[in-house]
Amino acid sequence: xxxxxxxxxxxxxxxxxxxxxxxxxxxxxxxxxxxxxxxxxxxxxxxxxxxxxxxxxxxxxxxxxxxxxxxxxxxxxxxxxxxxxxxxxxxxxxxxxxxxxxxxxxxxxxxxxxxxxxxxxxxxxxxxxxxxxxxxxxxxxxxxxxxxxxxxxxxxxxxxxxxxxxxxxxxxxxxxxxxxxxxxxxxxxxxxxxxxxxxxxxxxxxxxxxxxxxxxxxxxxxxxxxxxxxxxxxxxxxxxxxxxxxxxxxxxxxxxxxxxxxxxxxxxxxxxxxxxxxxxxxxxxxxxxxxxxxxxxxxxxxxxxxxx
Amino acid sequence: xxxxxxxxxxxxxxxxxxxxxxxxxxxxxxxxxxxxxxxxxxxxxxxxxxxxxxxxxxxxxxxxxxxxxxxxxxxxxxxxxxxxxxxxxxxxxxxxxxxxxxxxxxxxxxxxxxxxxxxxxxxxxxxxxxxxxxxxxxxxxxxxxxxxxxxxxxxxxxxxxxxxxxxxxxxxxxxxxxxxxxxxxxxxxxxxxxxxxxxxxxxxxxxxxxxxxxxxxxxxxxxxxxxxxxxxxxxxxxxxxxxxxxxxxxxxxxxxxxxxxxxxxxxxxxxxxxxxxxxxxxxxxxxxxxxxxxxxxxxxxxxxxxxxxxxxxxxxxxxxxxxxxxxxxxxxxxxxxxxxxxxxxxxx
Numbered sequence: 001x002x003x004x005x006x007x008x009x010x011x012x013x014x015x016x017x018x019x020x021x022x023x024x025x026x027x028x029x030x031x032x033x034x035x036x037x038x039x040x041x042x043x044x045x046x047x048x049x050x051x052x053x054x055x056x057x058x059x060x061x062x063x064x065x066x067x068x069x070x071x072x073x074x075x076x077x078x079x080x081x082x083x084x085x086x087x088x089x090x091x092x093x094x095x096x097x098x099x100x101x102x103x104x105x106x107x108x109x110x111x112x113x114x115x116x117x118x119x120x121x122x123x124x125x126x127x128x129x130x131x132x133x134x135x136x137x138x139x140x141x142x143x144x145x146x147x148x149x150x151x152x153x154x155x156x157x158x159x160x161x162x163x164x165x166x167x168x169x170x171x172x173x174x175x176x177x178x179x180x181x182x183x184x185x186x187x188x189x190x191x192x193x194x195x196x197x198x199x200x201x202x203x204x205x206x207x208x209x210x211x212x213x214x215x216x217x218x219x220x221x222x223x224x225x226x227x228x229x230x231x232x233x234x235x236x237x238x239x240x241x242x243x244x245x246x247x248x249x250x251x252x253x254x255x256x257x258x259x260x261x262x263x264x265x266x267x268x269x270x271x272x273x274x275x276x277x278x279x280x281x282x283x284x285x286x287x288x289x290x291x292x293x294x295x296x297x298x299x300x301x302x303x304x305x306x307x308x
Numbered sequence: 309x310x311x312x313x314x315x316x317x318x319x320x321x322x323x324x325x326x327x328x329x330x331x332x333x334x335x336x337x338x339x340x341x342x343x344x345x346x347x348x349x350x351x352x353x354x355x356x357x358x359x360x361x362x363x364x365x366x367x368x369x370x371x372x373x374x375x376x377x378x379x380x381x382x383x384x385x386x387x388x389x390x391x392x393x394x395x396x397x398x399x400x401x402x403x404x405x406x407x408x409x410x411x412x413x414x415x416x417x418x419x420x421x422x423x424x425x426x427x428x429x430x431x432x433x434x435x436x437x438x439x440x441x442x443x444x445x446x447x448x449x450x451x452x453x454x455x456x457x458x459x460x461x462x463x464x465x466x467x468x469x470x471x472x473x474x475x476x477x478x479x480x481x482x483x484x485x486x487x488x489x490x491x492x493x494x495x496x497x498x499x500x501x502x503x504x505x506x507x508x509x510x511x512x513x514x515x516x517x518x519x520x521x522x523x524x525x526x527x528x529x530x531x532x533x534x535x536x537x538x539x540x541x542x543x544x545x546x547x548x549x550x551x552x553x554x555x556x557x558x559x560x561x562x563x564x565x566x567x568x569x570x571x572x573x574x575x576x577x578x579x580x581x582x583x584x585x586x587x588x589x590x591x592x593x594x595x596x597x598x599x600x601x602x603x604x605x606x607x608x609x610x611x612x613x614x615x616x617x618x619x620x621x622x623x624x625x626x627x628x629x630x631x632x633x634x635x636x637x638x639x640x641x642x643x644x645x646x647x648x649x650x651x652x653x654x655x656x
């Protein structure tokens with residue numbers, strides 16, 4: 001691709017398609033995630049990263065090599081990587097004496113860091129440890145957040161937003177009822193956040209809605225919230241700005257009355273009631289003396305015609 | 309007795325209903341908040357995980373089960389359709405507001421023609437794909453390969469009265485077409501530049517991710533000389549070196565300075581002018597000549613590959629002229645040590 005100081009002009013159809021897929025779009029879907037390791041990682045952290053990569057499988061990249069960077073101090077490296085892989089979510093794992101088993105969940109807007117949350121892993125059970133049948137890769141999980149802290153606490157509600165963004169699957173218009181297999185459950189209690197992942201078994205109940213039984217699969221984490229970096233209010237608002245084209249167009253001239261009848265107004269030009277075309281009723285036609293008009297259309301003034 | 313039995317029956321039916329629903333009802337203090345579009349549920353009840361009797365995992369699992377049951381109840385309330393033998397529910401719009409990934413796309417600014425057309429009220433007319441070609445008596449496409457009225461494929465062009473009889477009309481047509489194509493391309497790129505609003509700044513000023521030492525030095529020097537006094541009074545950092553090649557181009561000795569060195573220089577000059585030996589370094593001159601010839605050949609070969617094969621006559625003459633000029637360069641008298649310059653090769 002010919003490069004001109006940052007403006008890349010595609011020379012083939014394939015490269016053009018590639019560039020178009022990276023352009024900003026009106027309706028955005030699924031964000032990609034990049035999962036990377038820091039300068040020093042422990043066994044727990046690497047296994048945790050691998051497990052979360054498995055949860056987010058087709059839409060994530062897992063970097064094998066270590067990247068020495070500190071997200072909270074200097075985010076330029078992160079931004080560079082995010083631009084390269086076109087991912088706006090990232091997960092950075094590291095381990096040192098001060099912050100053991102550290103995971104940083106974050107998201108970007110326009111390839112600049114929006115929010116970052118540092119979570120420390122206190123207890124971790126990996127996918128391998130739990131020996132059960134796992135769900136298929138790429139199933140859209142159900143997400144449940146329990147605990148009033150997720151609503152009242154400012155940081156935790158933002159964390160809830162970030163986790164929703166991270167773990168929700170593609171936005172689908174319809175979902176198969178039998179395919180609701182996976183559920184991720186987050187509980188905020190006692191200053192910790194417990195993340196559990198279950199497989200949903202739909203059992204017969206007396207009525208149409210099935211009874212749910214859960215079977216634990218997948219990674220289970222006990223997180224503790226360490227540092228956070230929340231976006232400023234105006235940056236957050238800018239990130240939420242939707243293009244005008246997406247706003248639903250309001251249909252004008254439709255009104256409803258108390259009974260639910262739909263009304264619309266029809267605007268007519270001024271009508272000349274003398275020359276109005278009405279229905280022809282054969283029986284009402286005047287017979288005999290008066291001249292009969294076939295239709296009431298405006299005629300030349302010379303011929304006088306009587307109206308029916 | 310009948311009344312009792314009716315009441316009994318009703319009560320029994322009610323109990324059975326309750327039994328059925330018992331398996332899927334969950335009682336909570338506060339109702340959950342649902343975002344069915346995202347398959348999301350938020351439980352605001354305070355989570356109690358400090359039960360001495362039960363294990364924490366058990367408590368978590370029970371809590372998860374209850375919440376999952378409530379969420380599934382919500383999902384099952386939606387209207388279900390049958391698509392290909394499978395039950396499918398249509399999900400509503402997600403209600404959680406999540407930030408975008410990138411800012412919304414900006415509309416492309418209209419091109420010069422689009423602005424003009426809007427001003428004049430010119431509508432776009434839909435044209436047919438194929439046009440009838442009288443010459444070939446068939447339907448051909450409007451433009452492109454094997455088009456209907458192809459100017460360039462004519463074998464006969466009348467020389468107009470006002471034109472020079474020796475002028476090549478075919479070449480003239482081709483040149484005109486090339487100019488039109490180039491103009492079109494230029495306008496297209498200008499439209500793109502206007503759309504992207506990028507002004508290409510000078511060297512060293514548009515920073516890239518990794519800049520080499522030279523580029524950084526260039527940028528520094530450009531910034532330094534960008535003052536009103538062209539950088540004359542800008543201080544240098546303690547260890548910074550002066551500009552390498554960007555200082556003064558020529559340095560003159562002071563007029564009345566070193567008399568002895570001036571005398572030396574003048575005498576040397578006279579000696580050189582008197583001597584019979586040539587001042588030309590033979591090897592250097594010959595190598596330079598060879599390189600020039602090779603470059604010329606390479607250029608001619610490249611242009612021959614690109615240009616038309618039929619116009620050999622014109623091309624040759626032009627090539628010959630160019631080559632002739634090039635060969636009459638620094639050709640000094642043939643020295644003994646230097647290599648004989650190669651014989652001028654004809655156009656291959």
